[in-house]
Structure formats: C-alpha cells, structure tokens
Amino acid sequence: MTRAVRILRDPVVVAALIAVLLVVVGGLLRPGFASPGQVVDMLRVASFLGIIAIGQTIVVLSGGEGIDLSVGTVATLGAILASRTMAGSDALLVPGVLLALGVAALIGLANGLGIVLLRIPPFVMTLGMLGVVGGLILVVTGGRADGRAAPALVSLVNGRDVLGLPGILLVWLVLGIVVTLVLRRTVFGAQLYAIGTSREAARLSGVPVRRVTVSAYVLSSLFAALGGIAMVGYSQQVFLNLADDLTLPSIAAVVIGGTLVAGGVGGYLGSAVGAIVLTVLTSLLTTLAMPEWARIVVQGVVLIALLAVYGRQRRLRA
Amino acid sequence: MTDVAARPSQTSVLLDRMRGVRVASWATAGLLVLAVAIAIVLQPNLLTPYGIASTFATFLPLTLVAVAQAIVVIGGGLDLSAGAIVALSSVVAVQVMQGQDGLAGLGLVAAIGVGLACGAVNGLVVSRLRLQPLIATFASASIFSGLALLVLPTPGGTVPALLTGTFRQAIATVPTSVLLVVAVALGWLVLRRTRVMRHIRATGGDPAAAYASLVPVQSSQLASYALSGAISGLAGLAVLGNAGSGDPFIGGDLALGSVAAVVVGGIALRGGIGSPIGAIAGAIILSLSSTILFAIGLPTSWRALAAGVVVILALALSALGAPRRRR
Numbered sequence: 352m353t354r355a356v357r358i359l360r361d362p363v364v365v366a367a368l369i370a371v372l373l374v375v376v377g378g379l380l381r382p383g384f385a386s387p388g389q390v391v392d393m394l395r396v397a398s399f400l401g402i403i404a405i406g407q408t409i410v411v412l413s414g415g416e417g418i419d420l421s422v423g424t425v426a427t428l429g430a431i432l433a434s435r436t437m438a439g440s441d442a443l444l445v446p447g448v449l450l451a452l453g454v455a456a457l458i459g460l461a462n463g464l465g466i467v468l469l470r471i472p473p474f475v476m477t478l479g480m481l482g483v484v485g486g487l488i489l490v491v492t493g494g495r496a497d498g499r500a501a502p503a504l505v506s507l508v509n510g511r512d513v514l515g516l517p518g519i520l521l522v523w524l525v526l527g528i529v530v531t532l533v534l535r536r537t538v539f540g541a542q543l544y545a546i547g548t549s550r551e552a553a554r555l556s557g558v559p560v561r562r563v564t565v566s567a568y569v570l571s572s573l574f575a576a577l578g579g580i581a582m583v584g585y586s587q588q589v590f591l592n593l594a595d596d597l598t599l600p601s602i603a604a605v606v607i608g609g610t611l612v613a614g615g616v617g618g619y620l621g622s623a624v625g626a627i628v629l630t631v632l633t634s635l636l637t638t639l640a641m642p643e644w645a646r647i648v649v650q651g652v653v654l655i656a657l658l659a660v661y662g663r664q665r666r667l668r669a
Numbered sequence: 670m671t672d673v674a675a676r677p678s679q680t681s682v683l684l685d686r687m688r689g690v691r692v693a694s695w696a697t698a699g700l701l702v703l704a705v706a707i708a709i710v711l712q713p714n715l716l717t718p719y720g721i722a723s724t725f726a727t728f729l730p731l732t733l734v735a736v737a738q739a740i741v742v743i744g745g746g747l748d749l750s751a752g753a754i755v756a757l758s759s760v761v762a763v764q765v766m767q768g769q770d771g772l773a774g775l776g777l778v779a780a781i782g783v784g785l786a787c788g789a790v791n792g793l794v795v796s797r798l799r800l801q802p803l804i805a806t807f808a809s810a811s812i813f814s815g816l817a818l819l820v821l822p823t824p825g826g827t828v829p830a831l832l833t834g835t836f837r838q839a840i841a842t843v844p845t846s847v848l849l850v851v852a853v854a855l856g857w858l859v860l861r862r863t864r865v866m867r868h869i870r871a872t873g874g875d876p877a878a879a880y881a882s883l884v885p886v887q888s889s890q891l892a893s894y895a896l897s898g899a900i901s902g903l904a905g906l907a908v909l910g911n912a913g914s915g916d917p918f919i920g921g922d923l924a925l926g927s928v929a930a931v932v933v934g935g936i937a938l939r940g941g942i943g944s945p946i947g948a949i950a951g952a953i954i955l956s957l958s959s960t961i962l963f964a965i966g967l968p969t970s971w972r973a974l975a976a977g978v979v980v981i982l983a984l985a986l987s988a989l990g991a992p993r994r995r996r
Contacts, residue, residue: 416938418803420925469985474803475932478925479981486974493970599749599807612801644818651811658805659798 362609403578406571414547414614423598429576434498459572463565508584547615722844733904739948744893745873745940750810752920759905763915768827788898792891836910874941
C-alpha cells in the first residue's frame with residue numbers, strides 16, 4: 352500500500368473529506384450555505400457535540416465494552432444546574448459552572464464504581480444512569496426548567512470576539528489539543544490505551560485498571576456537563592431535554608472518527624471531525640427544506656453508508 | 670456430522686451455560702416474586718380479573734419487545750431500533766385497517782410483515798456490511814422512525830373495535846393479554862429446539878468458534894434480527910390494541926427499556942446466554958416497579974428518579990448474581 356493510499360484510508364482523512372464534500376454540495380445546491388459565516392455557525396453548533404464527544408472518546412478508548420449512554424442527560428442536567436445558579440448574572444457564572452461540574456463528577460464516579468465494583472456492563476450501567484439523571488432533572492426543576500445564561504457565556508458562544516470567531520471555537524480547540532496531548536503524551540493516556548487494548552495485560556504490567564476506568568467515566572460526565580453549559584450559551588435558556596438527543600450522535604461521532612468500539616485504537620481528532628460531519632449533514636438537510644421524515648431517513652441512510660466505508664468489523668474468515 | 674465432531678467441547682460449553690442461566694435466573698425470579706408481592710400488598714385489586722387484564726394489557730408491548738430484544742442479544746447483537754420498528758409497524762397497521770373490523774386480519778399481517786422487513790434490513794446491515802450492531806441499529810432506527818412519520822405524520826387514526834375489544838377481553842376468564850404472554854413463552858419453548866435458534870445461540874456465544882463449526886453465522890445473525898423484528902411488529906399491534914389509535918412517536922423508550930428488561934432477565938449482553946422467558950420476567954419486574962412507585966404515592970417529580978434507582982439496583986443484583994465469564 353503506497354503512502355498516499357494509506358493516508359486516504361485513514362478514517363480521520365475520510366471523515367474530513369466527507370465534511371468538506373457536504374459543505375461544497377450544500378454550497379452548490381443552496382448559495383450561501385458554504386459562506387464563511389455559515390461555516391462558522393455550523394462549527395459553533397458542532398462544538399457542543401464535539402465537547403461531549405471528548406468524554407465519549409475517552410470512555411470508548413478505555414475498552415471493556417466502554418460506552419457512556421448517560422452523556423446526553425448529564426449535559427442537560429449540567430446546563431440546568433449552571434443556568435439556575437447563574438440566573439443571567441456574570442458574577443455567578445463561575446459558581447454555576449463549578450456546581451454543574453461537581454455534580455457531573457459525582458455521576459461519573461457512580462458510573463465508574465458501578466462498572467468496576469459491581470461489574471455491571473458499561474452499556475447497562477450508564478443506561479440505568481440515564482434514567483436516574485432524567486429523574487434527578489425532574490426533581491431539581493419540578494418539571495419546569497428556569498434559569499438564564501450569563502451574558503458572558505452567551506457572548507462566548509454567540510459573539511464573534513476572538514479574531515472574528517466565537518470564543519467557544521477557541522475553547523473547543525484548546526480542549527481538543529489538551530485532550531490529544533493527554534492521550535498521547537501522559538502516563539494516564541498510555542494507561543488508557545493499555546487497558547483498552549487488553550485489561551489483563553495492562554493489569555499484569557502494573558496499570559491501576561480500576562482507577563483508570565473510573566477516571567474515564569468521571570471525565571466523560573465532566574465533558575458532557577461542559578458541552579451542556581456551552582449549549583445554554585447558545586440557546587440562552589434551558590430546556591428539560593436540551594441535550595438529551597446528543598448521546599447517540601456522540602457515539603456516532605467517535606465511530607465515524609475511526610476510534611475502535613472495542614477500545615485501544617483511535618483518538619480525539621477523529622471524533623471532532625465526526626462531530627463536524629454529523630452537524631454539517633444535519634444543517635444541510637435542514638437547509639434543503641426536506642420534510643422532517645425525509646430528513647430523518649436520509650440521516651440514517653448516510654450514517655450507515657459512512658460507517659460502511661470504514662466502520663466495519665473484522666471478517667470472520669480473516 | 671458437524672454435531673458429532675464438535676460434541677465434546679459443546680457439552681462442556683453447554684454445562685457452563687446452564688450453570689450461568691440458573692444463577693442469573695435465581696436473581697430474576699427473586700426480584701419477580703418480590704415485585705409481585707409488594708405490588709399485591711399495595712394494590713390488592715391487582716389480583717381481580719379486571720386488574721390482571723388491564724395490568725397485562727399495559728405490560729404487553731414492553732414484554733413483546735423484550736422478547737424480541739432477547740433473541741437478538743442471545744445472537745450476540747443488539748437492537749436499538751426495536752422501538753422504531755414498533756412505531757412503524759403500528760402506524761402502517763393503523764393505516765391498513767382504517768378502523769374496520771374486516772381489515773383487522775390484514776392489519777396483523779401488515780404489522781408483522783413490516784417488522785420482519787425492518788428486522789431483515791438490520792440483519793443484512795449487521796451480517797453483510799459487518800457494522801457494529803449498536804451503531805447500525807441506531808442509524809436504522811432513524812430510518813424507521815422517519816418512515817413512521819411519513820406514514821402517519823401526527824398521532825391519530827382509529828383502531829378497529831375488534832382489536833381493542835379482543836385486547837381487553839377475557840377468554841374463559843383468562844384475559845387475552847395474559848394468553849398472549851403465555852403464547853409467546855410457549856412459542857419460545859418450541860423455537861429453542863429448532864436448528865435456527867441453536868445456530869443463533871452458538872453465533873452469540875462465540876462467532877469465530879461457531880464459524881469454525883460450520884454454523885452459518887451470517888444467516889443466523891440475519892435470522893435473529895428478522896425474527897426479532899417480526900415480534901416487535903406484533904408489539905406494534907399490542908400498542909394499538911392498548912391505545913386505540915396510532916402514534917408515530919411511540920417506542921422512544923421501548924428500545925432502551927427492552928435492553929434493561931433483558932439484562933434484569935439474566936441475559937448476558939455478550940451473547941449466547943439466557944432465555945426470552947427471563948426477558949418476560951424482566952419486563953414484568955420493570956413494569957411492576959413503576960406500578961409500585963405509583964401506588965406508594967411518591968410525588969410525580971420523584972417517580973422517575975426512583976424508577977431509575979430501582980432499575981440500577983435490579984441491574985446490580987442481576988450482575989452480581991450472574992457468574993463471571995471467561996475474558
């Protein structure tokens with residue numbers, strides 16, 4: 352395989368090319384779709400999914416059937432707690448964010464401990480947590496979400512303050528770089544890939560498998576809450592199901608980005624590109640003014656087609 | 670011939686599995702008895718014929734979807750589109766029947782046929798394209814629910830009186846809904862002796878080993894999803910009988926609920942282990958727990974939280990009860 356072919360087969364490259372292709376197609380079909388303003392807008396919306404996908408990537412990389420189905424509701428809960436606390440005031444922005452992150456960390460801890468100590472499969476544990484957090488949201492809000500985003504948060508997401516770009520894109524970029532460095536250059540990153548590749552081999556080499564696994568789920572909830580808070584900056588108001596629907600897209604972004612669902616192989620760059628692909632696709636379908644049913648169907652078909660290109664499992668014969 | 674060659678290892682694997690099933694099913698059975706006992710203490714009228722009929726009528730859709738999910742999970746897969754299949758098959762059936770008793774039979778065929786077709790699509794995507802079941806069925810769920818919106822854009826339509834009537838009736842004092850659950854359980858007892866189901870179980874246990882033992886792995890995967898889809902189609906009809914009208918948005922919680930029921934029912938998500946009877950028990954446990962939470966008069970806003978905690982506790986119990994499997 353020549354070098355060029357190998358690069359072209361890299362899932363990250365394929366996903367990036369697809370994102371560009373979608374933008375170009377959109378630009379041809381609807382003039383203005385590919386304009387810089389529109390592209391920035393799409394990236395801004397992609398950042399919420401992208402930030403949530405950071406945690407999902409870490410959990411999937413940790414292997415052992417790792418997956419976090421609770422990220423969507425945790426993001427919603429984080430958004431609700433933060434916006435109730437800040438209540439439209441900049442002075443309370445930091446306490447609000449800290450409260451949301453603190454509660455999210457506890458949820459992630461519960462997920463991790465359930466998986467490590469009670470040996471509940473991650474899929475099931477986080478599925479149960481989805482129900483618990485959903486209930487927690489009802490208890491906290493009494494069924495009616497109130498609270499408003501702080502002006503600083505709104506201008507971070509909706510303003511064009513940094514070189515004419517929304518600050519949230521810078522935040523996303525920095526987070527992405529930090530996470531990539533942590534995954535590639537730190538002991539924690541090496542341990543994460545090690546347990547993702549083989550729990551047993553990692554344990555025998557002295558990796559604290561349980562601690563690393565629990566950390567992965569704590570990080571997942573933390574990034575989910577951050578993503579939720581960013582969403583409130585965008586919508587300015589909070590809803591009871593603000594980010595609930597982002598769970599499965601966050602997994603899809605990770606898979607589209609080439610991270611192996613079995614764990615141990617992949618990285619965040621791919622997930623970030625995956626989040627962009629999914630967001631561009633959604634906004635293309637919306638722009639084309641398709642009826643809702645067609646949009647949903649096309650989304651499913653495209654996802655299957657995308658995954659069929661490289662998200663396939665090993666052939667039994669091989 | 671294959672059977673003879675593979676016998677020694679199969680026997681030991683079989684023994685291993687029976688042990689696995691037994692331990693897990695104790696936890697499930699215990700939970701079931703506990704849930705039934707608490708529910709009866711709290712709501713004595715649960716035991717009246719009317720109580721049983723209406724309780725089972727509300728349980729039936731989740732019970733059927735749990736059985737459908739169980740078959741896929743035993744085959745080593747997972748079906749996140751089960752809820753969407755229920756929605757699509759129910760709205761198609763509503764449109765086909767047009768509220769006329771004479772067309773009820775056609776509606777039955779349509780619901781099961783649509784479910785079967787959806788399941789076959791899932792099976793093809795998973796077995797031929799070799800996509801991860803989780804992601805593949807998440808994507809296909811999107812397709813099926815989009816189509817459901819096309820068939821019936823807003824909730825509505827009338828279900829033939831024959832269907833809703835039968836659903837609420839009792840045949841020789843046994844409610845129809847109970848008979849249906851029993852019929853599904855009996856159907857499973859027949860099904861599990863078939864070659865197809867043996868192949869599905871072998872595939873779920875260890876695809877590579879199954880392949881090496883000449884089990885048609887791809888066809889077995891296809892069969893498990895198709896079978897599951899057909900049962901989900903039947904669940905779509907149960908939803909109609911219960912609700913009296915069609916709803917393209919129904920089924921959102923059914924997929925994840927069915928997965929929870931399957932796990933509480935002692936079926937390993939790794940595949941190969943468990944029986945849909947356990948899934949029926951799991952579905953009843955989960956449904957009863959919300960009945961109980963309602964009966965103890967918990968404030969509405971706390972009910973969802975309590976239900977979630979109950980689910981996690983049940984999952985923890987069944988996970989602790991199940992033996993650890995080889996890595």
